[in-house]
Amino acid sequence: MARKTETNGPSVSAQEALEFHAMGRPGKLEIVATKPMTTQRDLSLAYSPGVAVPVRAIAEDPSRAFDYTTRGNMVAVISNGTAILGLGNLGALASKPVMEGKAVLFKRFADVDSIDLEVDTEDADEFINCVRFLGPSFGGINLEDIKAPECFIIEQRLRELMDIPVFHDDQHGTAIISAAGLINALEITGRDMKTTKMVCNGAGAAGIACIELMKAMGFAPENIILCDTKGVVFQGRTEGMNQWKSAHAVKTDTRSLAEALDGADVFLGLSAKGALTTAMVQSMAKNPIIFAMANPDPEITPEEVAEIRTDAIMATGRSDYANQVNNVLGFPYIFRGALDVRATTINDDMKIAAARALAELARQDVPDDVAAAYQGNRPKFGPNYIIPVPFDPRLISAIPLAVAKAAMESGVARKPILDLDRYAQELSARRDPIASTLQRIYDRVRRQPKRIVFAEGEEEQVMRAAVSYVNQRLGTAILLGRDDVIKENAKHAGIDLNKQGIEIINARLSRRNGIYTDYLYERMQRKGFLFRDCQRLINNDRNHFAACMVALGDADGIVTGVTRNYSTALDDIRRVIDAKPGHRVIGVSIVLARGKTVLVADTAVHDMPNAEQIADIAEEAAGFARRMGYEPRLAMLAYSTFGHPQGERSERVQEAVRILDKRRVDFEYDGEMAADVALNARAMAQYPFIRLTGPANVLIMPAFHSASISTKMLQELGGSTVIGPLLVGLNKPVQIVSLNAKDSDIVNMAAIAAYSAGT
Numbered sequence: 001m002a003r004k005t006e007t008n009g010p011s012v013s014a015q016e017a018l019e020f021h022a023m024g025r026p027g028k029l030e031i032v033a034t035k036p037m038t039t040q041r042d043l044s045l046a047y048s049p050g051v052a053v054p055v056r057a058i059a060e061d062p063s064r065a066f067d068y069t070t071r072g073n074m075v076a077v078i079s080n081g082t083a084i085l086g087l088g089n090l091g092a093l094a095s096k097p098v099m100e101g102k103a104v105l106f107k108r109f110a111d112v113d114s115i116d117l118e119v120d121t122e123d124a125d126e127f128i129n130c131v132r133f134l135g136p137s138f139g140g141i142n143l144e145d146i147k148a149p150e151c152f153i154i155e156q157r158l159r160e161l162m163d164i165p166v167f168h169d170d171q172h173g174t175a176i177i178s179a180a181g182l183i184n185a186l187e188i189t190g191r192d193m194k195t196t197k198m199v200c201n202g203a204g205a206a207g208i209a210c211i212e213l214m215k216a217m218g219f220a221p222e223n224i225i226l227c228d229t230k231g232v233v234f235q236g237r238t239e240g241m242n243q244w245k246s247a248h249a250v251k252t253d254t255r256s257l258a259e260a261l262d263g264a265d266v267f268l269g270l271s272a273k274g275a276l277t278t279a280m281v282q283s284m285a286k287n288p289i290i291f292a293m294a295n296p297d298p299e300i301t302p303e304e305v306a307e308i309r310t311d312a313i314m315a316t317g318r319s320d321y322a323n324q325v326n327n328v329l330g331f332p333y334i335f336r337g338a339l340d341v342r343a344t345t346i347n348d349d350m351k352i353a354a355a356r357a358l359a360e361l362a363r364q365d366v367p368d369d370v371a372a373a374y375q376g377n378r379p380k381f382g383p384n385y386i387i388p389v390p391f392d393p394r395l396i397s398a399i400p401l402a403v404a405k406a407a408m409e410s411g412v413a414r415k416p417i418l419d420l421d422r423y424a425q426e427l428s429a430r431r432d433p434i435a436s437t438l439q440r441i442y443d444r445v446r447r448q449p450k451r452i453v454f455a456e457g458e459e460e461q462v463m464r465a466a467v468s469y470v471n472q473r474l475g476t477a478i479l480l481g482r483d484d485v486i487k488e489n490a491k492h493a494g495i496d497l498n499k500q501g502i503e504i505i506n507a508r509l510s511r512r513n514g515i516y517t518d519y520l521y522e523r524m525q526r527k528g529f530l531f532r533d534c535q536r537l538i539n540n541d542r543n544h545f546a547a548c549m550v551a552l553g554d555a556d557g558i559v560t561g562v563t564r565n566y567s568t569a570l571d572d573i574r575r576v577i578d579a580k581p582g583h584r585v586i587g588v589s590i591v592l593a594r595g596k597t598v599l600v601a602d603t604a605v606h607d608m609p610n611a612e613q614i615a616d617i618a619e620e621a622a623g624f625a626r627r628m629g630y631e632p633r634l635a636m637l638a639y640s641t642f643g644h645p646q647g648e649r650s651e652r653v654q655e656a657v658r659i660l661d662k663r664r665v666d667f668e669y670d671g672e673m674a675a676d677v678a679l680n681a682r683a684m685a686q687y688p689f690i691r692l693t694g695p696a697n698v699l700i701m702p703a704f705h706s707a708s709i710s711t712k713m714l715q716e717l718g719g720s721t722v723i724g725p726l727l728v729g730l731n732k733p734v735q736i737v738s739l740n741a742k743d744s745d746i747v748n749m750a751a752i753a754a755y756s757a758g759t
């Protein structure tokens with residue numbers, strides 16, 4: 001079974017990690033109000049006196065809290081920091097970044113609201129007493145990174161004391177995901193659970209829970225050897241023992257991990273970095289299954305294993321290797337399902353249902369829209385694909401559905417779901433398409449790395465973006481600028497440019513200078529430019545130089561814009577690069593607001609388009625939407641809706657609709673209509689003849705001013721994220737960022753340029 005374990009994900013530097021956490025508002029979370037809080041009336045409803053009404057209702061019937069408060073969708077992530085990942089006991093405060101991280105993963109993957117609580121005590125009773133009284137605030141409690149054996153006591157007691165699900169993620173989340181991976185790895189290697197020999201290194205929260213679930217699923221107890229820092233947990237051992245380890249002690253002569261692993265089929269690593277040696281791997285059975293799940297560094301790396309064996313199925317807890325066995329695949333979805341049926345607990349049936357659903361997902365053929373998450377490289381069930389990736393969009397419907405069903409069947413659902421098909425649809429609607437779109441873009445570029453010119457190479461945020469571009473293995477970053485200035489600025493900012501994949505090019509000293517000048521002169525000589533004008537532009541203007549690099553094939557794409565306003569940068573580029581034949585250059589902004597993604601065009605190029613141009617913009621935007629993975633539904637926007645009120649500007653939009661009718665385009669569009677009609681299904685319902693099958697996902701603006709004003713207002717006032725404008729329709733990939741772009745914006749744009757460069 002020859003195969004290669006790929007490294008295909010991002011790797012980040014310590015500096016990037018710190019900057020990421022520090023940028024903008026420190027940390028990873030904020031709280032936003034879900035109700036208007038603007039007028040006196042709002043205040044009277046949200047607070048006194050109005051708030052008294054739900055208070056009384058809940059006092060009379062506690063289940064009403066699910067109707068009137070956040071409780072039903074709110075999970076607390078609670079830790080005392082005694083086992084932070086595999087980093088050990090670093091205390092409650094130091095655990096906060098991980099807990100905030102888990103909270104945002106809840107939101108990102110399953111639309112569960114979540115807040116982190118760090119409890120500063122190592123005493124189990126104190127911890128229990130702190131948490132047990134928090135039940136009214138939450139729909140569930142996710143315990144995290146609490147060391148064994150206290151975690152067992154804490155979870156057990158809290159489960160008894162609280163009437164909402166209490167789930168120690170490191171125990172059960174990990175057990176569920178590794179069980180899913182293992183079910184598939186056993187299938188691929190033709191093994192039977194009953195006879196498979198497993199060694200689990202790590203007898204803490206994760207290790208104990210994993211082997212308990214494995215045994216519940218059919219592993220023979222005598223075939224599982226547990227090890228910890230003292231070696232094998234054998235019957236009769238006294239050192240470093242506790243009742244949870246004793247329950248899994250086996251009769252064996254082996255004493256060390258190395259001895260236990262000799263001839264073993266499976267290694268489960270839930271211990272610490274580097275605990276597994278190549279010699280141990282060498283001694284394992286044919287087609288060994290190695291799950292090295294310690295975080296952030298596994299017990300052994302896939303590269304180390306690949307050097308000595310080609311027949312291993314290898315998994316880690318990290319996202320930058322194939323087969324990520326990590327509880328992130330579980331906790332968001334398990335709680336989603338549990339919350340949706342108001343489960344009183346998360347029981348074994350629900351856990352096993354989640355494991356089986358996850359295992360089953362990896363065996364299914366990957367449909368087109370899902371292949372996007374794996375970008376082109378459509379995975380096929382096998383040694384390098386035993387478990388879906390966290391970005392797999394099917395997870396959000398498959399896992400909660402299985403968990404909710406199991407909860408109902410096992411009698412712990414307080415609010416059973418009657419229409420499960422409809423529930424599956426609602427679950428799919430919770431996923432955030434743009435996040436998967438960006439993920440898809442990054443993954444594709446990683447597979448086909450590209451040379452991107454960062455035209456303003458002397459700027460600090462551009463250098464940081466270039467480093468991140470290279471670190472994320474997106475390709476080569478070319479910084480344009482003066483070598484000494486770039487190096488000096490980098491040194492000053494503490495940026496290390498000394499890495500493979502970063503090139504510095506000084507336009508004035510470049511050997512290609514003459515060729516670029518000739519190329520530009522050829523294009524501009526009849527447009528009022530002398531040869532020496534072109535020479536000056538190539539020598540002094542980095543946008544012209546960068547554009548020539550791309551036009552003549554010396555680079556694949558450009559990102560620019562930090563030092564010059566958008567239209568000037570675009571004019572520079574357009575002197576060198578034309579529109580794609582048959583296309584019109586437009587700007588498209590991607591607006592993400594409250595889980596909705598909407599594309600807006602034209603946000604960059606046409607000032608006051610005529611009807612023909614509006615129709616062209618619509619076609620260009622629809623094509624872009626499809627390339628981004630959306631089936632476009634275009635609203636041709638105006639201040640009026642279907643003729644009311646009448647006005648010259650609206651007539652132009654009506655005319656554009658008629659032009660699209662004549663062109664017989666193959667996407668949904670209609671108009672003219674106002675923005676609320678386009679986006680709000682209820683407002684749209686007043687026009688039963690409308691040709692859109694649902695709220696629009698592409699908004700075609702009547703003119704640049706409305707496009708620019710509305711997207712900028714949304715960004716500043718509406719709490720929306722706006723990506724772009726992205727330049728669409730140029731013959732070569734060029735992206736222009738805004739003057740105040742941050743390094744992360746620049747990398748996104750560089751990735752988008754690289755993505756557009758295609759194969």
Ligand SMILES: NC(=O)C1=CN([C@@H]2O[C@H](COP(=O)(O)OP(=O)(O)OC[C@H]3O[C@@H](n4cnc5c(N)ncnc54)[C@H](OP(=O)(O)O)[C@@H]3O)[C@@H](O)[C@H]2O)C=CC1
Nearest residue numbers: 085086148203204205206228229270271294295317326327
């Ligand atoms: N991929 C995933 O989804 C998850 C991974 N993990 C990882 O599992 C590991 C353990 O976490 P958790 O169970 O919560 O922590 P605990 O503190 O509860 O348990 C740690 C266990 O690991 C053992 N151990 C530590 N170092 C070694 C070593 N070098 N060799 C053998 N055993 C060792 C300890 O032994 P002793 O009892 O003798 O002290 C203890 O039994 C961490 O690295 C964590 O990142 C955890 C949860 C999820």
Ligand SMILES: CC(=O)C(=O)O
Nearest residue numbers: 084085086170295327
């Ligand atoms: C993934 C996780 O929860 C851990 O490593 O602790």
Ligand SMILES: [Mg+2]
Nearest residue numbers: 085144145170
């Ligand atoms: Mg953990």
